[in-house]
Amino acid sequence: MTTHNYEIGMTWTGNTGTGTSSRRAYSRDHEVTAAGPALILGSSDPAFCGDPTRWNPEQLYLASIAQCHMLWYLDLAARAGVIVTGYEDRPSGVMIEEVSGAGQFESVTLHPTMTITAESDPAVAAELHEQVGDYCFIARSIKTPIHHEVVVHVEQPAAVLE
The missing domain is CATH 3.30.300.20 (K homology (KH) domain)
Structure with a gap:
């Protein structure tokens, strides 16, 4: 048996100034990274307060x-x-x-x-x-x-x- 390990980085970039002080006070925007590939801009689905221009x-x-x-x-x-x-x-x-x-x-x-x-x-x-x-x-x-x-x-x- 061979084991393969995978690692990514994920950083929330959606603090609009008051953090998660309420469910509508912050953006769901985040960045997904890994060694090598390009950055993925992520968010949640627009139905869940996300940015429709980003991957969910x-x-x-x-x-x-x-x-x-x-x-x-x-x-x-x-x-x-x-x-x-x-x-x-x-x-x-x-x-x-x-x-x-x-x-x-x-x-x-x-x-x-x-x-x-x-x-x-x-x-x-x-x-x-x-x-x-x-x-x-x-x-x-x-x-x-x-x-x-x-x-x-x-x-x-x-x-x-x-």
Whole structure:
């Protein structure tokens, strides 16, 4: 077994002068950093007094699920001989907020659209998405059900010039 450790920095930048003297007295703005990548400007969802121009945790949650899924999918495709030449996703999620203010994601749906070469098998390309959950570190670490609505486009073979 191999252990990998991850560290980030997070700094709240939303003290508007009176700290958290009331629920509306402060900004939810913060910065997320890590050694190497660019700074992420974060806040809460606008529904929770956040800045709509900044990333919120719910968006980052969806992004981490979709990124991990894509990276494992591409690896599994390469192993299976499916040549992917394009991949896009528009993940969506449904979060339930309880009366107390607590909540959780009820579901996440990935909408991967990929393009594969004419020599690749579209059925295998689609089926590989169901295997990703067995490998994806993020999917294996959460309890939110993850669904897939897969679209596979097959490239047209290049015309043979005589």
